[in-house]
Amino acid sequence: MRAYLPALFAALGLLLSTCSKEDQRVEIEFWTLQLSPTFDSYFHSLIKEYEGSHPAIKIKWVDIPYDVASQKLLASVASGSAPDLVNLSGDFLASFAHKNALAEISTLVQQDTLRMFFPHALEICRQGGKLVALPWYLNTYVLMYNTELLRQAGMGERDVPRTFSELVAFARRYKEKTGRFGLFWNIGKDSYLPIMLESEGVPMIDAEMTRALFDGSRSVALISQWVDLYRQGFLQRESIVNPGSAIIEAYQSGQVAMVLTGPVFLNRVKVNAPAIFRRTDIAPSPVGSTSRQELAAMVLSVMSSSDHPKEAAEFAMFVLDARNQIAFSKFTTTYPSVVRALSDPYFTVNDGTLESKARIVGASTLPVAEQLSGYKKHPEYFRLHEMFCEAVQSACLGRMSTKEALANAAREWNAILQKKNH
């Protein structure tokens, strides 16, 4: 027995020393949104490389499902165990920034490095005059359509809509010819109509965010086109209640001929419905009269509660490095936020595959795409958006006229906008 004791102590000492060595490293907790297990190998090697060159830093990577992200982040903030660096969707920035949950990042990184990002992407990260995030991977919209279903309707590439008004006409014509639905587009729940309005040059809100503008005659006319389409049965009844994820479900199950979605979803069609994938072609997203296009961004934010904001920001810059972003994009079919990365042949040379075509079509819009809906920067964005969506829903269900519904919603908006802006 006694002979074991020294060995035991030695083992214990070894254990303690490794423990204390662990303690000396600064731990950065890094949360991503639903990127595991698909991209495990990418993140493991990324973290290993970083820890190798920064021996004083330990990165703890935690991945959380998108649907419960805000809930989990809230619970962690409320209980004082928030992460240091967190991946957020651009849509969430305003509400978190307004709660002072996000650190001002421009003081944590060198000012001149900010020039490497797409200006429009960086703009999304600016909330109330403060830079509270850095753009990570980006997404734009493309038109995805089923060539076989189009052919059956006696239609071809020249019938593919290039503007929103052609899109309305397409939905009508396709249904008239085939009796089936031409497209699935969310107009009620998670409504895309604000993007359409902005692209047509009709803003949802004034620049000072004090007044709703979507109740004017031009926007009522534009929204009425879609409401009428719905009321007359040219859109599936669920287009006003199903969530955004229903778009790709409707397309890959062959229910509809056309959807407007991110190139990133092409991979999902390939996995779930290869037969439909083979018949799929890609075209640029339809636009309104201003030709402006929507940009969606995933961002990285340092939490204001972090004990090591400098270290967290430094690791963020490593993740955002052009080389690492190109490598990530190759896994995800998303776009990097760094201008220089986009000149990589991966985004410019068509290798004949559909994925590469989608990539190039989407990439061409990146330098001009921007966050169109200004009210996404309002701290009450979700509430405002929901009010707008419910107005469209009640118009579609015929409970009131489009004009009336939009006027009511605008009144509700103004009450919130004027209260919050004193």
Next chain:
Amino acid sequence: MKAAVPYLFLLPALLFLALFALLPMGQIFYYSLLNYSAFGPSEFVGAGNFVRLVNDGNFWWTLANSFLLVLVTPVIMVVALSLALLVRREVRIGKPFRLLFFLPVITPIVIVGIIWRWIFAEEIGMLNYLLSLFSLPPVHWLTDYPTTTVSIMIVTLWRGAGYYMMVFLAGLAVIPREVEEASMIDGAGWLQQTVHITIPLLKPTLTLVFVVSSTAAIKMFTEVYTIIPGAPIANKTLVVYLYQQAFERFDFGYGSAIAVVLFLLTIAFSYANVRLMESR
């Protein structure tokens, strides 16, 4: 010493209950008096959140829907009890059926949402297809109110029938067989015997199922969340509204105020139920 026995028996259970249900609920009561977002300092607002509730149309609508959903409870009870009695009567044939009725209970809720949205789909769904076979007009299961509430009830019934059938079977198994057999000798038929002997003996279980299924209806959340995710909030339920305020709007003080109301309502509701059932 002897007087301490019930307290000792209760101690561990009450300890856990206090720590992980009653104490957090007390915290919720406290939060309901605050303007509290979990971010930054909170501010005492007294009854402010409750005043806001009284003037909030969505609160009243969701409250009404939650109570409307309780209407499904008697239906679930009748179906579950009938299934249990039939399965018990036909012992041999009944056995595989128990398993089949139980399958909805163990189907993951995410899958339940996907499948039922597909069944309820208004142009291409199965239910409206069946209706069209009888030349009936399509029903707007997912878009029209209060039809959406009926759709939720259907799914609740589908999921609940097998679950409560098991509870009834457990209750039936405790009933001494001799008591029932004695009435058989008196010449009572199966139906008479069931109505006059078996069901009265099942009273504790009936109380249990009624309390559990009606409170489950009032606190309905997951089914609504998965089947009509995009419906206006006024067509949903109180717990969904609470969830939205607390976790999507981060208005934790207001969410807690809703929780307090929900809590007080359900406790009054089920206490009345228990009194009613036990006095009969």
Next chain:
Amino acid sequence: MKRAIIILTLSLAAAVAIGPFVWLISTSLKGSEELFAFPPTLIPHDLALENYTGVWNAVPFQTYLFNSVIVVLGTLVFNLTFCSLAGFALARYEFRGRAFVFLLVLAGIMIPKEVIIIPLYANVLKMQLADTLAGVVLPFAVDALGIFMMRQAFMAIPREIEEAATVDGVSPLRLWWNVMLPMTRPTLAALAIFTFIGTWGDFLWPLVVLKSREHFTLQVGLSYLIGAFSDNYRYVAAGAVLAAIPVLLVFLGMQKYFERGIFAGATK
């Protein structure tokens, strides 16, 4: 004739009940070409068992399974013991504060977990239980509904049996364990099954408490299959079927407790 009607009724109800589950199994066996075929096929042309091997390899299934079993067993043992002790006291003892305790139990039933999740998490964190399986188990160790169920079960037992045993002079603990508990076996079985289903299928709570991959339960682990970039329906369906199998097995094992004759066996 009567019997035929009963069987027909049961069959119709069963068809409604199992439809979606059959669809789930069918989807889990389909190849990618067939997933969205129209009209949909119920029986896949060639059984694609690779969905099962695929999902098994895509996530560390064994680790998740092990964690789930630990969580379920822990929750089960705590619940069955403590709920039946408390239920017995409430059903069979007269004592000061009984009505109040019963009210507390009812209050416990009324509290939706969704409501208290933030203070609950904050408390678990203070107890140093975050990211541990104990943190998943302990808050659910006693379900107020279980106490209520057990109280109802004990109340249904005839007084005479207990009185006969008390005359023999057994201790309260022995009375509970040797005499009364065996008679509530059907309810215990029901409680076990419900606790099992609830714990096995719970997603939100373990998700909030657990952070490290090696501590994930099956439901949390499987939820990651529905990823933003790789939504593979066939894998999701296969994973859901795999996760349902243990529940089915337990159900089959427990079925005999729901059958007649247990009461007679217990009193002999």
